[in-house]
């Protein structure tokens with residue numbers, strides 16, 4: 001007689017038949033770097049996460065490297081913002097300086113540079129604006145310039161998060177033209193217009209000054225359309241695909257896994273992190289259990305890698321054998 005409980009009788013047996021695992025090797029940790037000196041400023045809506053100035057990134061990066069986390073995803077918070085987001089593609093911009101420093105101090109750490117304009121534009125949108133409209137094709141050269149300047153600074157991977165049409169192909173071509181043929185593009189392909197980005201926008205000072213991002217980020221109701229985005233980005237040369245947010249969109253991850261043969265990255269975003277932290281602070285949930293359960297759900301859905309603000313603590317728990 002079939003009894004599925006037979007294989008659940010001991011920890012050793014359960015471990016042998018476990019289908020999915022969280023490994024530190026597949027975690028990516030976001031890092032916020034801010035202009036200025038001697039800054040390690042906590043982000044209030046993201047307990048445990050700070051903005052670091054270039055001279056103090058080391059505190060956090062030492063922990064990352066010691067924990068065995070292979071990659072960081074870097075976001076810049078510039079002093080100066082303007083209409084055209086020039087800080088994003090300034091050779092001496094905050095991210096460019098940070099990358100040069102990181103690659104000098106930690107040559108083996110994989111540095112992924114988020115490519116977008118919203119942290120650098122005075123209006124907070126991800127593209128150029130004319131008469132209240134977010135321009136698509138006019139934005140592409142600026143994204144290309146940003147991607148190339150990050151690669152030149154030493155970024156190992158670029159990750160366009162703007163959701164303009166055709167940006168992956170444009171960035172691929174620009175990288176190739178500048179000799180960065182082997183710099184992969186990790187594309188935010190299935191990126192939804194989500195309330196879950198709220199804490200990030202506090203952290204990165206990137207909330208739109210007017211309107212919202214619904215004319216370029218996807219409608220949360222649309223699963224089939226996400227597959228069109230992924231197909232398009234793969235055709236344009238994407239090497240890896242990000243699905244974002246993760247928890248309310250596990251069906252999207254599963255469907256990408258089913259339809260395409262490409263590495264998938266789940267982005268466990270700021271709002272997902274904040275909710276867990278808030279409930280854990282109140283003592284309403286068991287944080288370790290909930291975090292691991294959320295992450296294993298992403299793996300089970302089909303993610304190969306996970307971008308998560310929990311990466312440092314998860315790496316610690318794994319190392320100590322606590323999870």
Ligand code: PBG
Pocket residue numbers: 114116118126161162196197198199200201206213268269270271
């Ligand atoms: C920039 C960007 C955002 C996030 C990653 N890159 C914010 C947004 O699109 O508004 C969100 C990440 C998070 O919430 O953790 N385009």
Ligand code: ZN
Pocket residue numbers: 116117118119125126161162
């Ligand atoms: Zn943006």
